[in-house]
Amino acid sequence: MFILPKNVTIIEVGPRDGLQNEKNHVDETDKLQFIHSLQAAGIREMELTSFVSPKWVPQMADAKAIVEKSDRIGRQFVLAPNAKGAELALESNADSIAVFVGVSNTFNQKNINRTTEESMDALEPVIAKLKHDGIFVRACISTAFYCPYEGKIELKDVLNLCSRFVSMGVDELSVADTIGMANPVESYELFFQLKKEFPEILITAHFHDTRKMAMANIFAALQAGIDRFDTSAGGLGGCPFAPGATGNVATEDVVNMLDSLGIETGIDVDKICAAVETIAQHVSHPIETGMYRLYKNKIH
Amino acid sequence: MFILPKNVTIIEVGPRDGLQNEKNHVDETDKLQFIHSLQAAGIREMELTSFVSPKWVPQMADAKAIVEKSDRIGRQFVLAPNAKGAELALESNADSIAVFVGVSNTFNQKNINRTTEESMDALEPVIAKLKHDGIFVRACISTAFYCPYEGKIELKDVLNLCSRFVSMGVDELSVADTIGMANPVESYELFFQLKKEFPEILITAHFHDTRKMAMANIFAALQAGIDRFDTSAGGLGGCPFAPGATGNVATEDVVNMLDSLGIETGIDVDKICAAVETIAQHVSHPIETGMYRLYKNKIH
Numbered sequence: 001m002f003i004l005p006k007n008v009t010i011i012e013v014g015p016r017d018g019l020q021n022e023k024n025h026v027d028e029t030d031k032l033q034f035i036h037s038l039q040a041a042g043i044r045e046m047e048l049t050s051f052v053s054p055k056w057v058p059q060m061a062d063a064k065a066i067v068e069k070s071d072r073i074g075r076q077f078v079l080a081p082n083a084k085g086a087e088l089a090l091e092s093n094a095d096s097i098a099v100f101v102g103v104s105n106t107f108n109q110k111n112i113n114r115t116t117e118e119s120m121d122a123l124e125p126v127i128a129k130l131k132h133d134g135i136f137v138r139a140c141i142s143t144a145f146y147c148p149y150e151g152k153i154e155l156k157d158v159l160n161l162c163s164r165f166v167s168m169g170v171d172e173l174s175v176a177d178t179i180g181m182a183n184p185v186e187s188y189e190l191f192f193q194l195k196k197e198f199p200e201i202l203i204t205a206h207f208h209d210t211r212k213m214a215m216a217n218i219f220a221a222l223q224a225g226i227d228r229f230d231t232s233a234g235g236l237g238g239c240p241f242a243p244g245a246t247g248n249v250a251t252e253d254v255v256n257m258l259d260s261l262g263i264e265t266g267i268d269v270d271k272i273c274a275a276v277e278t279i280a281q282h283v284s285h286p287i288e289t290g291m292y293r294l295y296k297n298k299i300h
Numbered sequence: 301m302f303i304l305p306k307n308v309t310i311i312e313v314g315p316r317d318g319l320q321n322e323k324n325h326v327d328e329t330d331k332l333q334f335i336h337s338l339q340a341a342g343i344r345e346m347e348l349t350s351f352v353s354p355k356w357v358p359q360m361a362d363a364k365a366i367v368e369k370s371d372r373i374g375r376q377f378v379l380a381p382n383a384k385g386a387e388l389a390l391e392s393n394a395d396s397i398a399v400f401v402g403v404s405n406t407f408n409q410k411n412i413n414r415t416t417e418e419s420m421d422a423l424e425p426v427i428a429k430l431k432h433d434g435i436f437v438r439a440c441i442s443t444a445f446y447c448p449y450e451g452k453i454e455l456k457d458v459l460n461l462c463s464r465f466v467s468m469g470v471d472e473l474s475v476a477d478t479i480g481m482a483n484p485v486e487s488y489e490l491f492f493q494l495k496k497e498f499p500e501i502l503i504t505a506h507f508h509d510t511r512k513m514a515m516a517n518i519f520a521a522l523q524a525g526i527d528r529f530d531t532s533a534g535g536l537g538g539c540p541f542a543p544g545a546t547g548n549v550a551t552e553d554v555v556n557m558l559d560s561l562g563i564e565t566g567i568d569v570d571k572i573c574a575a576v577e578t579i580a581q582h583v584s585h586p587i588e589t590g591m592y593r594l595y596k597n598k599i600h
Binding site for chain 1: 301302304480481483484485488489492509510511512513515516518519520550553556557560561588589590591594
């Protein structure tokens, strides 16, 4: 009945998307321990940090040190919100850079004080420069299903935005249900279309678990042929500009489901839980993901 | 792509399966308020209580009063673990009775001190008597996917057990992933087979969310044509004999996903959350389901 991918790539977003809105300050050393523990668990693609203004996101003020001191294993993304961020990222010798935009105008304006169109216009020369320098570019597309202000987002608007990114030469589209409101049929429909329209581009699905549909959405996206998922160890994360957005779907729960389905990830669930343990004491809220709870209670 | 049922029946199990292992004593009045709030939210099938020995499950010592004082709306199940329980249930004028057995011998023995075979032999005359009296009989089949002691359960063993129940004349098979270990492909496969083998019987899927796969399993079971799900308001529940089994999948999260998919349930999510609010103060742990968290924080 089901034709699912044999291998899946997990893009770990905990150190960046997970920690960026964490209330407690997390020390550089603790972040590096988290990053290296995640690598030890088998993570080969990771969002490391963000070259955003420390005025807006103080948690990411150590971006340069994090990039420089992290072991170079696989692909490590740094987020660059604008030309200045991209410049700083290049100076730190990053070889993979993520840019982002919201499909919803209102969301984009509240998030980065620009319309979606203005964001795209500003990103065009940035991406051209990065591609000229041989940098891997990941485009993160938020509010691709629902916006907390505008409601349901039209599928064609997502496709149009993605198409523009593809024509700019990006290598990957990471498409997000930012407020965790998509259902599995919507997940299937959008990702099926994206795979069809952009067969040459890496397509990644990014789900938040606000309404507990993330795992069902991942199963639906797998049915649509998606083999790349953004996940966050410990389910860390959430967006302050997206009311009600709780954490990202948890790496350990997604990898466990994929393991159970016989889909290879190269990642060890117990070691992800060990990585979560290194960061759990530094964050402001309890970590209650399925697999981490079992790990803490020594249930296998 | 997806052919999903247009209507789904939710069987609310919070008052019985949810509360039976609750550490705090919950007063009869508070249980009745919970039950009536659930009915006000649109619940029309519910496990009310259990005629089990108060020595084993003190929380259910008020079974008789709960049955007698609950408003009779739709179908209300009372659980009867044995002939004595069934007799007490009949005396209380219950018109729908649930019996249960584990597919796994070891689990069944640890749970009720009998082999699966011994349980079935003991249930045969009980069910015969109930059917003779015109009672609706629901057979709850636990450890239908995995057992904490025996590991993976063979699909054919589940089918054989179900077949025996069907030949005894039961009206419904509620088939459970007791320890929350099934994946969506396993969910699809078993429920597809059950629908195929027993087209005349109501087939209900019962998932626990231990490893966060319950919602994906429900989506897979919908694809297999299942239109009845056991869920528990607030995700209450868990089984003391099943190490690592956390709560049942939450009614409010399941109904929200079904709403989003355009599948009718007749149930109001906000009112389910209001029912959860009535019980939340009486249980020993915080309630952190997706929709209840949004409800508490007034996010819609």
